[in-house]
Amino acid sequence: MFALRSLSKYLFGNANKESIIELPQGQLYIVRPRSLKGYSELIFKDAAASIRRTGQEYQYQLVIQRVYEEGEAELVGEDGTQDDRLDGVASDKDEKTFLLDQDLHFRVDIRDDGEVVLGWLDLSGDDGDLFEFVCDPSATPETASSFALVAAQCQYERKYRKPRDLATDQELREFSFEHEDPIPQASPIQSPSRSPIISRSPTISPPPTTTRMPSLNQSNSGVKRSEAMPRTTRSGKAPLRTYEEAPTIAPSANKAPEARETLADQDVQLHLFDFQSGTFVQQAESVNATVTEIGNWKYWLQLNSDDRDWLGQEVVPELNPVFNFEYLSFIFNHYSEDGNAYSWLLRFKEKESLEEFQQGLMQALWEHSNQTKWLKAKDTERDYVLDAFNDLVLEDKDDEREAEAREEDEQEEEEYYDQEEDEDDGQRSEHYDSDESEDDVITRDEDGNVNSQLAVGYKHDRSFVVRGSKIGVFKHTPDNHLEFSTNISKVETPGGKVFNPKKIMLHAEDRNMIMQDGDNPNSLFRMDLEYGKIVDEWKVHDDIPVNTFAPEKKFSQMTGEQTFLGLSNNALYRIDPRLQGDKLVESELKQYATKNGFTAAATTDKGYIAVASSKGDIRMFDRLGINAKTHIPALGDPIIGLDVSANGRWVLATTRTYLLLIDALQNDGKNEGKLGFEKSFAKDSKPQPRRLALTPSHVAQFQHETKVALSFTPARFNTGPDSDETTIITATGPFIITWSLKKVLAGRKDPYSIKRYAEDVKADNFRFGSDKNIVVALPNEVNMVAKRALQRPTRESIMATPRKTGRGSYLSRNDIVNSPY
Template sequence: MNVFKSLGKLIWGDASNPELVQISSGQFYVYKPTGSKQRTRECVYIDSMATIRRTSQPFQYVLAINRVFEEGEETLQDDDQELDDEKVFLIDKDIMFKKGVFAGATTFSWKGLSNEDRGLEYEFVCDEETTVFTANNFEITMYQCMYERKYQKSHFSAEEEAIEEFQLHSTATNSSPPPAEGSSTAKKAVKKEKTVAVKYEEQEDEHTIDKPSVRHAPSKYEGVAEAVGELNLFDARTNLFMSQADGVRCQLLRTGTYSYWLVVRGTAGKELLAQPLESRMNAVFSSAHRSFIWNYFDDQNNVFSWLIRFPSEAALSEFQSIFGECMYEALNRESWGKVSSDDQDYLIKTYQSDVEMTESDREGSQDGDQESEVYSDEEDDSYDQDEDNEEYDEDEEDEGEVDGFQQDTAMNSQLAVGYKDRSFVVRGNKIGVFKHNDHDGLDFSTTIKNVSNSKGREINPSRVVLHEQDTAMVMMDPRDLDTAYKMDLEYGKIVEEWQLPGTSGVLNIIGDSKYSHLTDNKTMIGHSRNALFRIDPRLSGAKIVGDEFKQYAAKGNDFTCITTTDNGSIAVAGAKGDIKLRNVLTKNAKTALPGLGDPIIGIDVTANGRWVIATCKAYLLLIDVLNPTNKKLGFDASFPAKEKPQAIKLQLRPEHVASMKQGVSFTTARFNTGVNEEEKAIVTSTGPYVITWNFRRVKNGHYEYQIKQYADSVVADNFKFGQDRSIIVALPHDVTAVAKRNLTSPAEAFKVGKK
């Protein structure tokens, strides 16, 4: 048994994942020479993680040590010094990498090669929770990376002895001297590690991968496209894509007007899988790895993840282009040929943005002797957060329930996070009030009971929004969409009823600027399916301002959500995924961005209006609406026909969806908020998972995300006002606050054996 190869199948199996292996917790040290044969050991990061990553260069890899931030952590450097949050080393034989032991803990040490690191030795000390298997995998993967860099070919073609040339013997620091080269002790140590690896491989062979039941495509069809490739199925128990068949034919078939199926056939023509094209396929393309990954739902709605690896990038590119056109027609129920060339270009760019999800986070240097990477100041650690002096249990969430609110049989439905120190949760015709404590947690305050109108009719509030410096809440009654209600939160009673006739049903009401709720401003804006209007509660009778009511033709306008910038510019989105930007409520949109065909269920914008994020059920669209040519925002001036912005499509990787065992259904994605507070993060949720993206890293092309699982589905979520380190989460029967740093990578959340 070739141990290095067998482990390689486990670690290197998912070629679309830039991260090969990671040790999630440890301490990072540097040894500095102080004199003849003397040196000092200094702690660089008291809490860090070590990751081996692919780069964009073939057969080249890096070792990245990232600092993990903790609230209340004291800085490790003088006030006038800066400490990078990540240290990256090119993986090469000359770094003299080796495994050892320090005070009973597993360690990895290596030498620096760059000019600034030359003469220094670094050490990563694993936390006690690091398993022997994880440490062994980390070590062996380093040797495999060294092999590929030296010989410029895959390590799978190498004999075991060829990879062992990079293996230095283990050392023990402050424990026992390292065994002499070639000694029986050293040989036993190597043999022991190999035995562990072989045992894991044998256990892996004991189970067969779960396969979905086969669906069959309609018998009548017209062929649209076909490509040949290797078929792989994701196995959640090993967290790997496992090869199922080679030389398969991946086909796109037209089965009716605007109806398409994806079919994969074996070499003998047997149908291996078939499914209609739909947005919940969650398709991802990677040109770097020539792969197409998607989700498959069987008749029982179980979710699986398939991968096709194509023989060339050109074959993938051609298939991806046709797939995008077929998906557009399937979702929009209209011909791709009817789309203007300008909109086609915008849509093609959006589909192709998926490619970036599989690129390496960092590019290694092309210099064989040293690293030459330069990072932007914005490419900071995804755990970056303000530090404070409070101390509390970082692993526990602060739940804010008391019996009087928790025992209600109704379920939570709405969440409104205040800018002062309160959050409000709607449950049936009650509103729970929760106070934000000094630990970024929640304490139950009171319950507003029996929400009802002036006639005493019970109201189950929907579409709630805070108003007038958090002293009031405006809400809708889903049974009467022509009336809005203003509640005085100090008295806990509805004090005003606003009549809104002629709208054909109000869908949303929001402040007329992003932070208008921080003021005593009275006016608001709202929309129905085909109308936009301003509301002034000071008017007698109907509260809609007459000259600020804009009715649109029903055909082509089906508004679903709305948001505003800090200066009052407006973004409104529709049921076909289109987004329109305007700076005056009643004037035509300055910019109209076409949709992919999926309804937009929520929309948010940065305070300065530069970035818009739109939520569809299975993905998010992040759009930079600053025109680089004239430096004007899309709210204020139209984009030239050939210069429409490229939307970034943020979505969960299909294999992670398979691990979740359910389809994606996002809640409205939001930026963190706060006056003069830079937007740093994005939060949303699907099912029982809260998910965040580091916004600053996303802007630099790094689309990794972090998640946290709950025991029940998440109803609503949002950042605490004024910062991004705490997230308020409403579950059906609970309300909680979670620190953003307690979210983990999907690899950690879905690792093999996780309970």
């Protein structure tokens, strides 16, 4: 065993940290022993070397970042010297990145004088060319050993696509390159501080005697935290905000109200998520965890030890509970009275204890949400609820799905490294005026309106954004950007009433837009998009309002289909604008006696219908006017959005704090192979639920950053008649979030990526026919962003605060798209 491997877990730490290890001071050279260009060139006089995680699993980067002295960055930017001199040598004047791959032959040497040197091949240069990072004399051999170990483990993960913990000693030695020639000496620094590159003759500096890095296997028991993971503050290309250095401290606990009944009572080990280190830190070896009923459908979770009360809070959906039976743990969120979020972990002694606690907590949560006793629910419904909140994979997970997930990893990796991303991820919205000057940038409406709704075109590559009583129209360009096309400056009824559309839907090959006035729930309006005005008012029914509406089939908007679906609180019906008088088709009306609180609907390409409610249940129909074929139980949280895959296999529901992915295919019984839309599930069978939620630690970090609770926008699949559903998109606050469907089905623990904006995301959707580009509506901007710009959620990607655009943004006329219109 490598003696240093005991430090590996500490060095890598939690996956929320982007940077694993760092050498804070040194110089970067390129050395060309056989080139006529000169023996060596100094690229960065002052630099830092680090190993970072990327947005892809098993992929890491060696990063060399230039460090500026105070004021130097501004001087370089003014005269442009750095840019000119580095042309053709460095891909970026401030930072160079290298994928940590075996082909680099990365190695670490310690010379007789104690100087530490990192060396790796220049794969784009001539034979024998290599980069050298010459460390500052303050770098210790112990720190160099740690850096070499981390580099070897990263290369192991990339080559074998396995966690580093599985590496044998022999496999790690494969990446030490012990038999390579010593790293040649680069030229000494003999240049003014402003000279970025120095060329030297190969006769000037003969290589000194060098000690090869000790094979990663010599004892270095004296490595300290300050040496292994040094902290520096430097001015870089995109500096992050300073992290809080103080460890996270548990807030004071609320006293438990008087209990009427105890639903769960277990002794557990208590851990609290620490924002500074990105790990769960043990707080107490043994605490008593209880769940009690306190009256009026309210329930209480209390954690106490012999010497103190640790936590007391109501059992509400915001707990974001996750049960992990592999690690015998329960993770949840707690919100203090000042709005801060904390993530707690309870570790149980045995599986039976965790099962009993889960039963009690889920009973409390379900009864609170449904205001119905748990025992009144059917056995299959209770099992469904418990399965949805377990941290488990779908039952039909297999090697083929894992292979598909790995294939997607490789594809994402190729996109990540082979395609350079624009510094501006998408086209920013700015003030529209036919004769505005380029520096006349206004991004706020005087009336205070902001962007609120988005409709992405099916037929003509357009996006439509609602802002108050205005609608902006944007063209999708072939190079995946947005161009402002036109604006509809006033939405008004045929009678002249101006209103802000409550809901919109494109219709009839994107020629029309159906919209609703919130003050007139029994009517809908048709806007002719060629004329940019409302031309029809459709009275649906005097007694049956329209809560929401949806297309007849998944891709009806690509056709001239005139009919579409409508929902009220307790009715589902077809709307046919061609009818005289009321537009509701009476023969295709399904009305329930009780108010079900229908909130959303979606259809498949065959016209099968899924309907969701504020109670949290979902009904599946094969056609209108009849009873549902399948009724999916409620978890208790209102469903605010619904989508269905084109083939009907997957149903996607959105609640405020999580998504629910349901497999509608029956895998056994007499209806095996049939969808829940076509045939009812057998009594002893049930749909397969998968609760898609952010990890509790990420939820805590999100709220720690934004001071606002989670609130997802309606989630959607990417869609198109010739494309399969592969990705799910939603947003909460300033974060766009995508889930990989393949990774979800393969059972990956955190199969999602994020991108943070400077302002809250108001609406989002994929460009039609692809999952590669996303249209995003911010309060005062409209962007198209490449999906590859999203990153794996780490502490750094969650904390990174983008700059807001606004007055003084220098975009060309082609870059300007309209949001305030």
